[in-house]
Amino acid sequence: MSGNRLTLVGGGGVRGPLFVESAAMRAEELGLEQITLLDVDEHKLRLLGGVAAHLARGHSDVRVTMTTDVREAFEGADFVVTTVRVGGDAARVTDERIAARHGVLGQETTGPGGFAMALRSIPVILRYAELLAERSPRAWLFNFTNPAGLVTQALRDAGHERTVGICDSANLAQHAVAAAHRLDANDLRPEVFGLNHLSWARAVRDQQGHDLLAPLLTDPGFRATTLQRFFPAELSELCGMWINEYLYYYYYFAEKAVAHTGAESAGRGREVARRNADLLKELARVGPGQHRDAVAVYRAYEAGRRSTYMSYAEPDSSVAGERTLGEGSEGYAAVALDLMAALTGGPARYCAANVPGEGRLDCLAPADVAEISVVADGTGIRPLPIGAVPEPQAGLIRQVKLFERLTVQAVAARSRRLAVQALMAHPLVVSFSRAAALADDYLAAHRDHIGEWR
Incomplete structure (x- = not known):
């Protein structure tokens, strides 16, 4: 075969x-x-x-x-x-x-x-x-x-x-807990809910059902060596859950992120673009056949790129891009490869992924794609029951899902009207005047890629 x-x-x-x-x-x-x-x-x-x-x-x-x-x-x-x-x-x-x-x-x-x-x-x-x-x-x-x-x-x-x-961020809590307890991540059962880059882990349980995450969230040593260091202890206590690092932008420190990026002459996009251009130039200089030299160039590039990750959250810190507890070098590849291994007949895998919630998350409709705990095996990938979640999280999830739904509809219909509605629904935009101006600017800027919209 x-x-x-x-x-x-x-x-x-x-x-x-x-x-x-x-x-x-x-x-x-x-x-x-x-x-x-x-x-x-x-x-x-x-x-x-x-x-x-x-x-x-x-x-x-x-x-x-x-x-x-x-x-x-x-x-x-x-x-x-x-x-x-x-x-x-x-x-x-x-x-x-x-x-x-x-x-x-x-x-x-x-x-x-x-x-x-x-x-x-x-x-x-x-x-x-x-x-x-x-x-x-x-x-x-x-x-x-x-x-x-x-x-x-x-x-x-x-x-x-x-x-x-797939997204590696959704699985960092599970892997951080596994690293802290020296366990295999797949022996743990994470309870992750939300949307991509808008999710929380309310628990990470061992096979006896004990939550190993909650005690760690109040441990300063654990917090300092994970991406939870982006969030003050007071906020973690208020939330009582592992917070996806991208919620720094969305919800918890949005005004600081905007102020920091506005103060910069160039955002991370320009920095990454410069690094990528330098990488290609250097690989072209090394030339074909010089494999070891090319790999060395690539490794140096990758280390430098990591150093800019989440720089908005730690603009004055040198640790923003350092490897943290439970964060492996495989990144998103590990999530995909773990699921592939389960689908091809390996042991069942427990992790978080983006799939339709199928009614497992009360605040979303069954067909809504959620970032949610799943189990994968030879029969497929299935969401696990989450049920009700606190209303502050549920309300934000519903609002951003409305934005997602309207965006999908806007793209399908190539409709400026729906694009404006989508942006108005997003908590980082909210006003009609701003949404309309943003929609017009993006539709004009990317016309070569998206064509004409009505």
């Missing part, structure tokens, strides 16, 4: 080599025969794909191929991971600038920045899903293209049922 085939859409992206290395390390567990890197940018695919292939060879004999042909990449695929940035780094910089001009946060997955990214991402990912359904209808699609939950909602609404949204 032939082995499994995995395709990475956006395989010429800067995180591609890390994903391929992680997959190669687990090739035997996953029964992997081939990893295909697909990208529309042949230059980036050649440079970063070369690094990825060399890293893979250090761990297994899995075959790594590269192509710009979508149909070729999807033929015979068992798993597809989508991680694309429509419009490239330039579009991200534009998104941030427009948001800043209107006095709101431009972070790329939340608020107006996430809205603008969704306008570009959803049509492209839907087209990929349609082609995958034609070529390999039994394949699973793991969406990491941002905004991951919103894009996954669009995929599910379009009938692509073998689709799951």
